[in-house]
Amino acid sequence: MLAEVEKIENFLKQRQIKLTEERKLIIDEMLASQRHFGPEELWEHLRQKGKRVSRATVYRTLELLIEGGLVKKVCLGEHCFRYEHILGRKNHSHMVCLKCGALIEFLDEAIDERQKLLSQQQGFEVLSRCFQIFGYCKNCTQ
Amino acid sequence: MLAEVEKIENFLKQRQIKLTEERKLIIDEMLASQRHFGPEELWEHLRQKGKRVSRATVYRTLELLIEGGLVKKVCLGEHCFRYEHILGRKNHSHMVCLKCGALIEFLDEAIDERQKLLSQQQGFEVLSRCFQIFGYCKNCTQ
DNA sequence: CACTTATTGATAATCGTTCTCATATTGTGA
DNA sequence: TCACAATATGAGAACGATTATCAATAAGTG
Ligand SMILES: [Mn+2]
Ligand SMILES: [Mn+2]
Ligand SMILES: [Zn+2]
Ligand SMILES: [Zn+2]
Numbered sequence: 001m002l003a004e005v006e007k008i009e010n011f012l013k014q015r016q017i018k019l020t021e022e023r024k025l026i027i028d029e030m031l032a033s034q035r036h037f038g039p040e041e042l043w044e045h046l047r048q049k050g051k052r053v054s055r056a057t058v059y060r061t062l063e064l065l066i067e068g069g070l071v072k073k074v075c076l077g078e079h080c081f082r083y084e085h086i087l088g089r090k091n092h093s094h095m096v097c098l099k100c101g102a103l104i105e106f107l108d109e110a111i112d113e114r115q116k117l118l119s120q121q122q123g124f125e126v127l128s129r130c131f132q133i134f135g136y137c138k139n140c141t142q
Numbered sequence: 143m144l145a146e147v148e149k150i151e152n153f154l155k156q157r158q159i160k161l162t163e164e165r166k167l168i169i170d171e172m173l174a175s176q177r178h179f180g181p182e183e184l185w186e187h188l189r190q191k192g193k194r195v196s197r198a199t200v201y202r203t204l205e206l207l208i209e210g211g212l213v214k215k216v217c218l219g220e221h222c223f224r225y226e227h228i229l230g231r232k233n234h235s236h237m238v239c240l241k242c243g244a245l246i247e248f249l250d251e252a253i254d255e256r257q258k259l260l261s262q263q264q265g266f267e268v269l270s271r272c273f274q275i276f277g278y279c280k281n282c283t284q
Numbered sequence: 285c286a287c288t289t290a291t292t293g294a295t296a297a298t299c300g301t302t303c304t305c306a307t308a309t310t311g312t313g314a
Numbered sequence: 315t316c317a318c319a320a321t322a323t324g325a326g327a328a329c330g331a332t333t334a335t336c337a338a339t340a341a342g343t344g
Contacts, residue, residue: 018310018321040300054324059301075217075272079300079332095266106260114252115275122246123280124237130217131273133257138265160290160341182331196293201332221301221331 004031004087011068022053026061036074036082036103075130076103091129097137104137146173146229153210164195168203178216178224178245217272218245233271239279246279 008027012019029046030037043058062083065071072086076096095104111131119126150169154161171188172179185200204225207213214228218238234249253273261268 057323095261104264108256108260110256111253114250118248118250119275125278125283126275127277129275133261133268133271135269136267141267
C-alpha cells in the first residue's frame with residue numbers, strides 16, 4: 001500500500017501535477033475500499049466520512065490516474081462503468097453476473113498469446129483490451 | 143438478403159409483433175447499408191431518403207431485433223455503441239483503431255475454447271461475450 | 285369491415301459525465 | 315518565509331445518448 005501511494009505520488013510529481021488534499025483523499029479511499037467501484041460510490045464514501053470533495057474532482061482525478069496507468073476503467077455492460085487500481089496487478093478480464101452483479105476476474109496466458117498473434121497478423125498495434133463475459137455466476141444458476 | 147428478411151419476419155410473426163412500415167424501413171436500411179452503424183446514423187439515412195420515422199422507433203426496433211438474436215450491439219469505447227446484424231454470421235470480435243475508427247473483425251477457435259473452459263471452471267453460465275482490442279491499425283501506425 | 289391490441293411520434297425526462305468560471309490552493313524560487 | 319504564477323477546486327449548468335410518456339394511429343384477426 002505504501003509502495004502504491006509512493007508510485008502514484010511519483011507519477012504526479014513527474015508531471016506538473018499538484019498533490020492536493022482532495023487528490024490524496026480520493027487516492028486513499030480508492031486504495032482502502034473494495035476493488036471495483038463507481039465514481040458516485042467513492043464520492044459517497046468520502047462524504048460519509050465527512051470528507052467533502054466535488055464530484056467533478058473525483059472524475060477528474062480518476063481520469064488523471066488512468067492517464068498515468070495507475071487505474072483502469074472497466075465497462076460492465078450498457079451504461080455501467082467501474083474503476084479499479086491496477087498497481088502491481090496483472091492485466092485481467094471479468095465475468096459479470098447479470099443477476100447478482102458478481103465479478104469474477106480471470107486471466108489466461110493462452111488467450112493473451114492468441115490475441116497477440118492475431119493483432120500482429122493484422123499489423124495492429126495494441127494499446128488496450130477489453131474482454132467481458134456476461135452471464136450467470138455459480139450461485140445464480142443453482 | 144431475401145433469406146435474411148424472411149428470417150426476421152418469421153421472428154416477428156412468432157411473437158405477437160406487428161410488421162409495420164416503420165420496422166420494414168429500418169430493417170431494409172440496416173441490411174442495405176454498411177455493417178456497423180449507430181442508431182442516429184440509420185435514422186439520418188432514412189430521413190435523407192424521405193423516409194421519416196421517429197428516433198424512438200429506431201431504438202425500439204433495434205432492441206427488438208437484439209432480443210430476437212438478429213442484431214448485436216457492440217461497445218466500441220467509452221460512449222460509443224454500434225449495431226450490426228448477425229444473420230448467418232459467426233460470433234466475432236473487433237479491433238478498433240483509435241485514430242481512423244477502422245474496425246477489424248476477428249474470430250478464433252482457440253480463444254473461444256479457452257474462454258469456454260475458464261467459464262466452466264467457474265461454474266459460470268455464459269450468455270454473451272464482449273471482446274475488443276483498442277489501438278492503431280496498419281495504416282495509422284505507418 | 286369492425287374491433288382489439290400493438291405501435292408510433294413528439295417531446296419530456298433521465299442520468300452519468302463533462303464543462304464553466306470565479307475562487308482557492310499549491311509549489312517555486314527570491 | 316513570502317509572493318506569485320500556475321494549477322486545481324466546487325457548484326451547478328450543460329450535454330448527449332437513450333428511455334419514458336401517452337394520445338393518436340395502424341396492423342391483423344375473423
Ligand atoms: Mn478487476
Ligand atoms: Mn462486426
Ligand atoms: Zn450471480
Ligand atoms: Zn486506423
